[in-house]
Amino acid sequence: MTTLKAGDKAPNFSGVDQDGKTHQLADYKGKKLVVFFYPKASTPGCTAEACDLRDNFERFKANNYELLGVSADSQKAQGKFKDKYEFPFPLLADEDKSVINAFGVWGPKKFMGREYDGIHRTTFVIDENGIIDEVIENVKTKEHAAQILK
Numbered sequence: 001m002t003t004l005k006a007g008d009k010a011p012n013f014s015g016v017d018q019d020g021k022t023h024q025l026a027d028y029k030g031k032k033l034v035v036f037f038y039p040k041a042s043t044p045g046c047t048a049e050a051c052d053l054r055d056n057f058e059r060f061k062a063n064n065y066e067l068l069g070v071s072a073d074s075q076k077a078q079g080k081f082k083d084k085y086e087f088p089f090p091l092l093a094d095e096d097k098s099v100i101n102a103f104g105v106w107g108p109k110k111f112m113g114r115e116y117d118g119i120h121r122t123t124f125v126i127d128e129n130g131i132i133d134e135v136i137e138n139v140k141t142k143e144h145a146a147q148i149l150k
Contacts, residue, residue, distance in 0.1 A: 003104050006134055010035075010126045011102035015070065017090035018078035023068060025130055032065045032133070034148055036123040037105045041073040041081035041091070045121070049141040050087055056145035057088045063149065064128075070094050071119060123148065 004011075010033075014024040025033075036053065038046040053060070053067055060067060067089035071078070078091040092099060100106045100119055109118045121141075125134040125148060136147055 004124070004132055004135060006132055008132045010124065010130050010132050011099075013099045013102050015092035015094050015099040016075065017092050018075050018082050019090075020075065021090070023090060023092060025126075028066055028126070029130065030128050032063070032128060033126040034060065034065055034067045034123060035070060035103070035126065036067070036139075036144070037070045037100065037103065037119055038121055039071065039119045041071055041077045042084070045141045046071070047081075047085065049121070049139065049144050050081070051085055052142055052144050053089070054085065054087050056149065059145065059149055065148075068092060070099050072097055072100060 010025055012025050014022060016022055038049060040046055050069060069089060069091040072094055074095060075093040078093045082091050094100050097106055103124060105120045105122045107117060107120060108115055109120065121139045123136040123139055124132055127133045140147055
C-alpha cells in the first residue's frame with residue numbers, strides 16, 4: 001500500500017476537479033497542501049471527514065494550507081457532493097485513478113467480511129516545496145482537522 005512517507009517528494013500529480021479544472025502539484029508551490037483521499041463521495045464517513053475539514057477551513061487558510069479532496073467518483077458525483085455540503089475546496093474526479101495510484105492509496109480492503117480493491121482513506125500533508133510532511137493513514141473522520149492542525 002502507501003509507500004510514500006514523510007520526507008519524500010510528493011508525486012507530480014495532475015487531475016481534474018468537479019468543474020473540469022485541472023489541478024497539479026506545481027499549482028500549490030509556496031503553500032502547504034492537504035491532499036485527502038476518500039473512498040466514495042456522499043457516504044457517511046467521507047461526508048463526516050469532508051465536513052470537518054470544511055468547518056475548519058478558515059483555520060487551514062490562516063496557516064497557509066490549501067485542501068484538495070480526491071476519490072475515483074465522476075465529476076458529476078463530486079459536483080453534487082461539493083454543492084450539497086458547500087465545500088470551499090475542490091474535489092478531484094480521479095476516475096482513471098492516476099492520482100490515486102501515484103500516491104499509492106489503491107489496494108485490497110476488507111469490509112463486512114468481504115475483500116475487494118478500493119481507496120484507502122489516507123491524507124498527505126505536503127509542504128511549500130512539494131515535500132511530504134506527514135502521511136495520515138489512521139484518519140479520524142469526525143476530527144480530521146485536529147489531526148492535521150496539531
